[in-house]
Amino acid sequence: xxxxxxxxxxxxxxxxxxxxxxxxxxxxxxxxxxxxxxxxxxxxxxxxxxxxxxxxxxxxxxxxxxxxxxxxxxxxxxxxxxxxxxxxxxxxxxxxxxxxxxxxxxxxxxxxxxxxxxxxxxxxxxxxxxxxxxxxxxxxxxxxxxxxxxxxxxxxxxxxxxxxxxxxxxxxxxxxxxxxxxxxxxxxxxxxxxxxxxxxxxxxxxxxxxxxxxxxxxxxxxxxxxxxxxxxxxxxxxxxxxxxxxxxxxxxxxxxxxxxxxxxxxxxxxxxxxxxxxxxxxxxxxxxxxxxxxxxxxxxxxxxxxxxxxxxxxxxxxxxxxxxxxxxxxxxxxxxxxxxxxxxxxxxxxxxxxx
Amino acid sequence: xxxxxxxxxxxxxxxxxxxxxxxxxxxxxxxxxxxxxxxxxxxxxxxxxxxxxxxxxxxxxxxxxxxxxxxxxxxxxxxxxxxxxxxxxxxxxxxxxxxxxxxxxxxxxxxxxxxxxxxxxxxxxxxxxxxxxxxxxxxxxxxxxxxxxxxxxxxxxxxxxxxxxxxxxxxxxxxxxxxxxxxxxxxxxxxxxxxxxxxxxxxxxxxxxxxxxxxxxxxxxxxxxxxxxxxxxxxxxxxxxxxxxxxxxxxxxxxxxxxxxxxxxxxxxxxxxxxxxxxxxxxxxxxxxxxxxxxxxxxxxxxxxxxxxxxxxxxxxxxxxxxxxxxxxxxxxxxxxxxxxxxxxxxxxxxxxxx
Numbered sequence: 091x092x093x094x095x096x097x098x099x100x101x102x103x104x105x106x107x108x109x110x111x112x113x114x115x116x117x118x119x120x121x122x123x124x125x126x127x128x129x130x131x132x133x134x135x136x137x138x139x140x141x142x143x144x145x146x147x148x149x150x151x152x153x154x155x156x157x158x159x160x161x162x163x164x165x166x167x168x169x170x171x172x173x174x175x176x177x178x179x180x181x182x183x184x185x186x187x188x189x190x191x192x193x194x195x196x197x198x199x200x201x202x203x204x205x206x207x208x209x210x211x212x213x214x215x216x217x218x219x220x221x222x223x224x225x226x227x228x229x230x231x232x233x234x235x236x237x238x239x240x241x242x243x244x245x246x247x248x249x250x251x252x253x254x255x256x257x258x259x260x261x262x263x264x265x266x267x268x269x270x271x272x273x274x275x276x277x278x279x280x281x282x283x284x285x286x287x288x289x290x291x292x293x294x295x296x297x298x299x300x301x302x303x304x305x306x307x308x309x310x311x312x313x314x315x316x317x318x319x320x321x322x323x324x325x326x327x328x329x330x331x332x333x334x335x336x337x338x339x340x341x342x343x344x345x346x347x348x349x350x351x352x353x354x355x356x357x358x359x360x361x362x363x364x365x366x367x368x369x370x371x372x373x374x375x376x377x378x379x380x381x382x383x384x385x386x387x388x389x390x391x392x393x394x395x396x397x398x399x400x401x402x403x404x405x406x407x408x409x410x411x412x413x414x415x416x417x418x419x420x421x422x423x424x425x426x427x428x429x430x431x432x433x434x435x436x437x438x439x440x441x442x443x444x445x
Numbered sequence: 446x447x448x449x450x451x452x453x454x455x456x457x458x459x460x461x462x463x464x465x466x467x468x469x470x471x472x473x474x475x476x477x478x479x480x481x482x483x484x485x486x487x488x489x490x491x492x493x494x495x496x497x498x499x500x501x502x503x504x505x506x507x508x509x510x511x512x513x514x515x516x517x518x519x520x521x522x523x524x525x526x527x528x529x530x531x532x533x534x535x536x537x538x539x540x541x542x543x544x545x546x547x548x549x550x551x552x553x554x555x556x557x558x559x560x561x562x563x564x565x566x567x568x569x570x571x572x573x574x575x576x577x578x579x580x581x582x583x584x585x586x587x588x589x590x591x592x593x594x595x596x597x598x599x600x601x602x603x604x605x606x607x608x609x610x611x612x613x614x615x616x617x618x619x620x621x622x623x624x625x626x627x628x629x630x631x632x633x634x635x636x637x638x639x640x641x642x643x644x645x646x647x648x649x650x651x652x653x654x655x656x657x658x659x660x661x662x663x664x665x666x667x668x669x670x671x672x673x674x675x676x677x678x679x680x681x682x683x684x685x686x687x688x689x690x691x692x693x694x695x696x697x698x699x700x701x702x703x704x705x706x707x708x709x710x711x712x713x714x715x716x717x718x719x720x721x722x723x724x725x726x727x728x729x730x731x732x733x734x735x736x737x738x739x740x741x742x743x744x745x746x747x748x749x750x751x752x753x754x755x756x757x758x759x760x761x762x763x764x765x766x767x768x769x770x771x772x773x774x775x776x777x778x779x780x781x782x783x784x785x786x787x788x789x790x791x792x793x794x795x796x797x798x799x800x
Contacts, residue, residue: 246777269795270625273788277632280784283777289644291777422601422638422646423778429635430785433628437792440624 146387154404171366182342184379206330224315238301243294247305254313270441277434285427501742509759526721537697539734561685579670593656598649602660609668625796632789640782
């Protein structure tokens with residue numbers, strides 16, 4: 091099984107981490123110099139890993155947060171006049187281009203080798219379209235769910251994503267969270283929902299049964315796409331992330347090209363591909379592209395759990411920044427949600443230590 | 446120092462609990478029968494303690510919850526027509542009477558001894574008026590805070606009590622909570638507040654500075670009164686709880702008699718002491734009296750932390766029961782608050798194990 095392989099590789103990685111721990115313990119009574127040197131190298135490697143993980147997580151948080159701010163800004167500036175499908179296609183194209191530029195620099199420096207060559211086997215590439223396909227299905231469902239829920243209600247139901255990501259992460263990647271970490275994850279979902287509460291939120295409780303089912307199915311699709319992406323990227327740990335990204339985004343381009351043909355063919359033919367694009371549109375495309383790359387990096391160097399925490403913090407950051415930028419008011423519910431999310435983040439790390 | 450003494454006694458109790466743990470561990474390699482027998486007795490004693498703790502906590506939860514329901518019921522039935530000060534006096538008197546009846550039965554069974562005799566020393570009795578005096582000051586402040594906050598806002602600010610109780614419990618009783626348990630306590634406060642949110646809650650954020658200060662002072666007074674009561678009761682672990690209650694409630698009667706004279710003297714003189722009493726009033730007096738005794742029992746056999754969790758659960762229970770009794774609607778905020786409080790309760794016990 092594909093998943094098994096991933097799991098075994100994870101175990102190898104985990105074993106590596108454990109070894110570092112063991113060698114720390116051993117280094118006290120052991121006077122063997124080579125063992126000490128190894129420990130030092132291992133601990134240095136751990137530090138580099140931790141630093142890389144922090145940088146990509148921080149980048150994702152800042153980019154996601156500014157993404158939401160750009161959306162508010164563009165809405166304030168007026169309605170979307172450009173076609174969303176062409177913008178999505180441009181985002182995928184830009185991500186592809188950035189990955190290729192990064193690869194070019196690596197080839198110049200290190201030369202082309204097994205890990206960074208662009209050519210690939212069918213066995214490697216065959217799984218890459220799956221996340222893009224899942225997102226497509228989810229986006230199609232999104233049009234139908236609005237028959238049952240309004241937009242603010244949908245924002246609240248989207249917090250099911252947090253729970254579904256946790257559950258699928260456990261089932262598919264077979265990685266364990268401690269009980270405290272599970273409690274933290276439930277709190278993260280409750281805290282994010284609390285932070286988004288407003289006077290109309292209770293309407294979501296009147297959502298008909300079909301609406302609940304669709305919300306849960308969409309959360310599962312979105313969670314599965316995220317976890318599956320992590321599985322693909324982590325399956326080949328030594329493979330260069332830019333090559334992996336390139337293939338992911340190529341299929342993203344294909345699916346979005348189909349979406350343009352199906353949804354906006356006439357509009358694009360009559361008004362042109364870039365009709366209605368403004369400075370903000372271009373900014374948003376760049377921001378989406380960089381966020382997308384940051385997500386891939388988080389999948390490679392951290393995991394889906396980190397991604398969920400990062401985007402949740404971004405949601406809170408967006409609200410705080412909006413107070414200064416747009417004069418938004420923060421509610422008591424937002425404050426309480428922030429407290430709960432903060433405690434969840436603390437518990438996620440405290441739960442790890444005590445395992 | 447008084448507090449030091451209490452702390453030392455606690456350490457003795459804690460050491461006892463630890464010994465049970467140790468003897469369990471020892472019983473595996475150790476074949477000494479007397480040690481095994483001791484372990485059995487110890488474990489039996491622990492079970493009895495645990496059972497008593499559970500029963501009083503459950504009683505407090507149910508009584509507090511039905512108390513709130515009786516208040517809603519009496520409000521629906523019409524305005525308070527009786528004088529609140531006479532009702533409070535009756536509550537204290539009833540508690541005194543119940544304590545005396547319980548003592549009478551114990552004297553009949555075990556005879557009068559050092560631990561259950563009613564007579565006492567000045568050294569023992571001198572601290573008993575302090576909690577009653579603190580509550581009196583808090584109740585007086587309550588009239589003034591409404592100049593700054595409305596009643597629903599005050600309900601929300603009252604959740605500061607949770608935090609103040611935790612902090613004072615730590616400082617005065619010198620008992621430690623683990624980091625996870627502190628996190629759970631913050632969550633308990635946030636969850637209770639979330640559960641009480643409604644469309645007008647944001648007004649509390651406009652509370653003027655004096656209002657915040659008074660809310661915090663009142664929370665400290667209430668927290669200090671609770672923690673100090675625990676200190677008094679736990680200072681003499683072998684003293685019969687009914688004797689301790691009797692003295693607490695005698696001073697409660699005195700303070701409430703003063704309150705009648707100051708506030709309602711004319712009304713009582715003109716209309717009579719029991720003017721406006723109805724069946725619900727009598728029910729409420731009985732309920733308050735039993736809840737008060739349950740609080741004392743929780744202080745004796747558990748602690749203030751358990752009390753806070755118990756009354757928080759009671760608050761949630763009240764809301765659920767009100768749905769069936771009065772056709773109340775539960776909000777999404779209530780649901781989210783309940784999730785957070787449930788996780789807090791789990792973490793409080795999980796945090797204990799992992800210490």
